[in-house]
Amino acid sequence: MSVFQLDDELWFPDPRLGEDDGLVAVGGDLSVDRLLLAYSNGFFPWFSFQHQKEPLWYCPMERFVIFPSEIHVSHSMRQLIARHELDVTINRDFEGVIRGCATAQNRNQEEGAWLGEKMIAAYTELHRQGFAASIEVWQDHRLVGGLYGVNIGSAMFGESMFSLVPNASKLALIFLARYFEQHNGKLIDCQFETPHLRSMGGRFIPYDEYLSIIAGK
Numbered sequence: 001m002s003v004f005q006l007d008d009e010l011w012f013p014d015p016r017l018g019e020d021d022g023l024v025a026v027g028g029d030l031s032v033d034r035l036l037l038a039y040s041n042g043f044f045p046w047f048s049f050q051h052q053k054e055p056l057w058y059c060p061m062e063r064f065v066i067f068p069s070e071i072h073v074s075h076s077m078r079q080l081i082a083r084h085e086l087d088v089t090i091n092r093d094f095e096g097v098i099r100g101c102a103t104a105q106n107r108n109q110e111e112g113a114w115l116g117e118k119m120i121a122a123y124t125e126l127h128r129q130g131f132a133a134s135i136e137v138w139q140d141h142r143l144v145g146g147l148y149g150v151n152i153g154s155a156m157f158g159e160s161m162f163s164l165v166p167n168a169s170k171l172a173l174i175f176l177a178r179y180f181e182q183h184n185g186k187l188i189d190c191q192f193e194t195p196h197l198r199s200m201g202g203r204f205i206p207y208d209e210y211l212s213i214i215a216g217k
Contacts, residue, residue: 001017001018001019001020002017002018002019003018003019003023003024003025003026004017004024004025004026005025005026005027006025006026006027006028006057007027007028008028010033010034010037011037012024012025012037012038012041012043012057012059013025015041015042015043015059015061015207016061016207018058018059021058021060022058022059022060022061023056023057023058024043024057024058024059025043025056025057026054026055026056026057027054027055028054028055028057029055030045030055030118030119030121030122031122032122032125032126032129032131035122035126035131035150036126036131036152038057039150039152039157040152040214040215041059041211042059042063042207042210042211042214043057043058043059044057044058044059044157044159044191045057045058045119046058046114046191047114048111048112048113048114049113049114049115049116049117049118049119050111050112050113050116051112058191059207060207061206061207062204062205062206062207063189063204063205063206063207063210064189064190064191064192064193064197064202064203064204065187065188065189065190065202065203065204065205065210066173066177066187066188066190066197066200066201066202066203067186067187067188067201068177068178068180068181068185068186068187068188069181070201070203071173071174071177071178071200071201072199072200072201073174074199076167077167077170077171077174080167080171081171081174085139086137086138086139086144086145086165086168086171087137087138087139088135088136088137088138088171088172088175089135089136089138090133090134090135090136090179091127091133091134092134092136093134093136093143093146094124094127094132094133094134094148095124096136096143096146097134097135097136097143097146097147097148097162098115098120098123098124098134098148098160099120100143100145100146100162100164101115101146101147101148101159101160101161101162102115102116102120102160104162104163104164105162115160123148123150123159126150127148131150131151131152132148132149132150132151133148133149133151133156134146134147134148135147135148135172135173135175135176136172137163137168137169137171137172139165139168143164144163144164144165144168145161145162145163145164145165145168145169145171145172146161146162146168146169146172147159147160147161147162147169147172147173147176148160148161149188149189152214153214153216154184154185154186154187154213154214154216155185155186155187155188155189155213155214156176156180156185156187156188156189157189157191158173158188158189158190158191159191161173170196170200173188173200174200176188177201186213186214187210187213187214189210189214190202
């Protein structure tokens with residue numbers, strides 16, 4: 001198993017050679033071109049901005065994903081949706097969502113916090129160029145939750161979500177899955193397994209199957 005040092009050239013190693021936890025490479029930058037190459041091959045950056053100067057690049061061999069048609073909507077979430085207490089939009093406030101993801105519950109002050117200013121700037125530029133999207137959840141015209149991710153072709157690579165009121169991030173994910181299914185989206189990449197995401201339909205698939213789907217095969 002190896003961790004590769006990246007340089008100024010745009011390349012990534014074979015992720016099958018990486019560490020068991022999915023770490024494959026270190027270095028490079030967070031330019032739009034590098035990020036697009038990364039996500040197109042299943043890589044994503046994840047590193048503590050407080051302690052790590054260079055990006056760490058992960059590409060797990062078992063991928064935790066949600067297929068839009070398999071999103072699980074619990075009875076309580078159906079009731080919440082029916083009450084129309086929360087409104088959901090797409091790409092109305094990307095900056096608000098990414099900064100909410102960074103700071104909700106004081107995440108940016110926690111040990112290992114990863115969504116720092118360099119990451120925010122990189123994904124904001126991806127959004128400006130049409131490669132990143134946000135789902136916003138509103139209550140009485142106040143942003144109370146949402147999620148953002150990278151959208152390439154028929155795949156959505158989820159990056160982070162937040163809630164300031166109960167179930168706001170769940171509502172954003174349900175909305176994304178339904179919208180994505182209606183628009184021929186094939187896969188939502190969750191990156192890492194959590195009980196929250198598993199309860200909503202997340203499951204593991206092998207990297208080769210995952211790569212085939214995001215490549216549109």
